[in-house]
Amino acid sequence: MLLTVDHVTLYRYSQPVRGVVQSHRLTPSKFDGQRVLNWEVIVSDGIRGGSFVDGAGDHIQAWTVQGPVSEITVTVRGKVETTDLVGVLRGHKEKVPPQCYLGATAATTADMALAELADSVDADDNGLALAHGLSALVSDTITYRTGTTHAMTTAAEALAQGKGVCQDQTHALLVLARRNNIPARYVSGYLHSTQDGAAHEAAHAWAELWLEGLGWVGFDPANRCSPDERYIRLGSGLDAMDAAPIKGTARGQGAESLDVKLEVQQSEQ
Amino acid sequence: MTNYFNEMYDGGQVRAPYAQLDEWMRNMPAELQQMKQAEAEALFRRIGITFAVYGEGGDPDRLIPFDMFPRVFSAFEWAKLERGVKQRARALNAFLADVYGRGEIVRAGRIPANLVYQNAAYEKSVVGFLPPKGVYSHIVGVDLVRTGPEDFFVLEDNCRTPSGVSYMLENREIMMRMFPALFRENRIEPVDVYPDLLRRTLASVAPSKCKGEPVIVILTPGHFNSAYYEHSFLADLMGVELVEGQDLFVEGEFVYMRTTEGPRRVDVIYRRIDDDFIDPLCFRPDSMLGVPGLMDVYRSGGVSICSAPGAGVADDKAVYTFVPEMIRFYLGEEPILNNVPTWQCAKADDCKYVLDNLKELVVKEVHGSGGYGMLVGPKSTKAEIEDFAKRIKAKPHNYIAQPTLALSTTPTFVDQGIAPRHVDLRPYCLVGERAELVPGGLTRVALTEGSLVVNSSQGGGVKDTWVLAG
Numbered sequence A: 001m002l003l004t005v006d007h008v009t010l011y012r013y014s015q016p017v018r019g020v021v022q023s024h025r026l027t028p029s030k031f032d033g034q035r036v037l038n039w040e041v042i043v044s045d046g047i048r049g050g051s052f053v054d055g056a057g058d059h060i061q062a063w064t065v066q067g068p069v070s071e072i073t074v075t076v077r078g079k080v081e082t083t084d085l086v087g088v089l090r091g092h093k094e095k096v097p098p099q100c101y102l103g104a105t106a107a108t109t110a111d112m113a114l115a116e117l118a119d120s121v122d123a124d125d126n127g128l129a130l131a132h133g134l135s136a137l138v139s140d141t142i143t144y145r146t147g148t149t150h151a152m153t154t155a156a157e158a159l160a161q162g163k164g165v166c167q168d169q170t171h172a173l174l175v176l177a178r179r180n181n182i183p184a185r186y187v188s189g190y191l192h193s194t195q196d197g198a199a200h201e202a203a204h205a206w207a208e209l210w211l212e213g214l215g216w217v218g219f220d221p222a223n224r225c226s227p228d229e230r231y232i233r234l235g236s237g238l239d240a241m242d243a244a245p246i247k248g249t250a251r252g253q254g255a256e257s258l259d260v261k262l263e264v265q266q267s268e269q
Numbered sequence B: 001m002t003n004y005f006n007e008m009y010d011g012g013q014v015r016a017p018y019a020q021l022d023e024w025m026r027n028m029p030a031e032l033q034q035m036k037q038a039e040a041e042a043l044f045r046r047i048g049i050t051f052a053v054y055g056e057g058g059d060p061d062r063l064i065p066f067d068m069f070p071r072v073f074s075a076f077e078w079a080k081l082e083r084g085v086k087q088r089a090r091a092l093n094a095f096l097a098d099v100y101g102r103g104e105i106v107r108a109g110r111i112p113a114n115l116v117y118q119n120a121a122y123e124k125s126v127v128g129f130l131p132p133k134g135v136y137s138h139i140v141g142v143d144l145v146r147t148g149p150e151d152f153f154v155l156e157d158n159c160r161t162p163s164g165v166s167y168m169l170e171n172r173e174i175m176m177r178m179f180p181a182l183f184r185e186n187r188i189e190p191v192d193v194y195p196d197l198l199r200r201t202l203a204s205v206a207p208s209k210c211k212g213e214p215v216i217v218i219l220t221p222g223h224f225n226s227a228y229y230e231h232s233f234l235a236d237l238m239g240v241e242l243v244e245g246q247d248l249f250v251e252g253e254f255v256y257m258r259t260t261e262g263p264r265r266v267d268v269i270y271r272r273i274d275d276d277f278i279d280p281l282c283f284r285p286d287s288m289l290g291v292p293g294l295m296d297v298y299r300s301g302g303v304s305i306c307s308a309p310g311a312g313v314a315d316d317k318a319v320y321t322f323v324p325e326m327i328r329f330y331l332g333e334e335p336i337l338n339n340v341p342t343w344q345c346a347k348a349d350d351c352k353y354v355l356d357n358l359k360e361l362v363v364k365e366v367h368g369s370g371g372y373g374m375l376v377g378p379k380s381t382k383a384e385i386e387d388f389a390k391r392i393k394a395k396p397h398n399y400i401a402q403p404t405l406a407l408s409t410t411p412t413f414v415d416q417g418i419a420p421r422h423v424d425l426r427p428y429c430l431v432g433e434r435a436e437l438v439p440g441g442l443t444r445v446a447l448t449e450g451s452l453v454v455n456s457s458q459g460g461g462v463k464d465t466w467v468l469a470g
Helices: A098-102 A112-119 A127-141 A155-161 A166-179 B016-026 B030-047 B075-099 B113-117 B165-178 B180-185 B194-203 B228-238 B294-299 B323-331 B348-356 B382-394
Strands: A002-024 A034-043 A046-053 A059-082 A184-191 A203-211 A215-219 A231-237 A246-251 A256-266 B066-073 B139-146 B152-158 B216-219 B241-243 B248-251 B254-257 B264-266 B268-271 B304-306 B361-365 B399-403 B409-414 B417-426 B428-431 B435-437 B442-446 B460-467
Touching: A002 A034, A002 A184, A002 B248, A046 B248, A046 B294, A059 A231, A059 B248, A059 B294, A098 B113, A112 A127, A112 A155, A112 A166, A127 A166, A127 A203, A127 A215, A155 A166, A166 A184, A166 A203, A184 A256, A203 A231, B016 B066, B016 B180, B030 B066, B030 B165, B066 B075, B066 B165, B066 B409, B066 B417, B075 B139, B075 B152, B075 B323, B075 B428, B075 B435, B165 B180, B165 B194, B165 B228, B165 B442, B165 B460, B194 B216, B194 B228, B194 B268, B194 B428, B216 B228, B228 B241, B248 B294, B254 B294, B294 B304, B348 B382, B348 B399, B409 B442, B409 B460
Parallel strands: B066 B460, B216 B241, B216 B268, B268 B304
Antiparallel strands: A002 A059, A002 A246, A002 A256, A034 A059, A046 A059, A184 A203, A184 A231, A203 A215, B139 B152, B139 B417, B139 B428, B248 B254, B254 B264, B361 B399, B409 B417, B417 B442, B428 B435, B442 B460
16 A cells, blocks of 8 residues: 655744754654655754664654744655555564563553453463454453543553543553563554544554564554554554654743644555 | 681781781871871861762761771782773673673573563663674772682672762872871872773773764762762863753754853763663653753764663673673683672572571662662561561562671771771772773771671771782
């Protein structure tokens, strides 16, 4: 599938700030399931910083903006050719050992309810069946509902209220997998919504679980599927904060507000 | 009754390295001793070298007691220590380059994967990034104790930002001022080359994008930190700027420091703040101490950070057990310095042994430091031991145990005159292009009679440490 991305993030500061520093994970991953035809990221008045591919295989690009500035725009545009690999992250070069993804973070710490849920599955299942079971369990226990959680909501809080968005569902799946000793990580990316309306959120997140013999395999509890040709993968981390496509900070007192416009379209050519 | 090795007296005989000091001691009248001790304290106060102690309340500017009786090593004794410490420093750095690279030692089954990759100090964000010259720990502080003429044990390694080197320098300075004659009568190796060696070590690991003479800074968490004195002292002696996070900023591919003449590019940062606080974009987002964007500059070769982020995985107390294995694996050598036999409470068999023998053992927290949260079995009451047993049972993986070592003693000035007190030693190995060890170190002394705990936070003092020229 040919997908075009048009993603504009506008940061506004209530007072001009002295400078902005950002770290971007905004370039599609290199693996057999996707091929970049063209791609560019532009930061208004930005100075390009260091760039490198990190141990997890993510392409990182740093930016700085000199102040005073009260508004900056991050524009991402490009075209990617995708292939359905039924979730398997084939041909992705990385160096971080899978065991590194067994540890909990603040957002992915198990409370009693999550621990019970994690232990309720049949651990005798083979890895793949267990992973599918865990993902389904999350879809069943945390219903997709926007506006019920926020960026800092933890997996435990989302489970307690039984509602959340893709970030919360993914966090919960990470907890369940890690409790079952399956390395698991948060993946951020884009999703093309098809006409039938099944898919949610163009700025999307899902989980990857490390399965013996298969390597990293994606599971999307929000859509009860594994990532296919509608998905564009950007990068990964231990949780949403660690895997954020844009991390940034501004020097100054101004309060920050955010406006995001994103379209992921199927392209004819 | 344990027989402790006295470094000055072998039976009735004075051991050779202490011959001159024996005479010095005999010829010192009690009044002079008291006068000199008062003078030493006044000098330390004037210099301002104090050490705030966590969790003890009281005077935050309390002096660490200084004992005037030097601790002495012969050239021969030191040669072995030097080889042993350098060997360890090389192996620890090889281990770090390996576990952030291909992980051969784990693949070879010589160290358990979970101990490394699930370690809180393991930094996933620097996997695959090789720092300049492949060095991660540029200053390795190795804590040693002596139990006999030839017997040294390593208690722990400090690969991040070992403190205390300012005491090594100040203790010497004070002794030279007070007893100049001693330094004419004995041929003592100088330690004042340390700041210059440190500066050269830091310069030798300048990043790939640095052309010309590298600009070096020391990054401190600020004057509330207990080692702030040392940070400013070293900056002074090296002739480099002492900065806090807010003095640095990232622009484009580099880090700059604000100066009165405008921004100045920084090439090497000797940081005295922990990984967690170094860059709010990469680690703790609530950190006010660090520099936003620093890790991206570092990972793209725009600046060097010493010690390298992630170096802490090598000095973890559970990883410590495997250092002899590292020496064999990477260097193909036998360890020159011994590890203390260590029981891991995380292992069921070890834990049972530890709980059954608490009275004989020293128990420490895996991530603890400064002598807090530890149990010295032979010096503890029954109630203390029972209380500690509960803590171990609740969190076994949090504890390791070691036999109570018969720490050597050296003569020490006490209220009643001169008496033996237990000591340890921390030499500082510098690793850049080469590994170098200044002949000396920090000797800590347990001033309380019979005490084996030398930590300054637990009432320990310090001494000048001499290495005699060969």
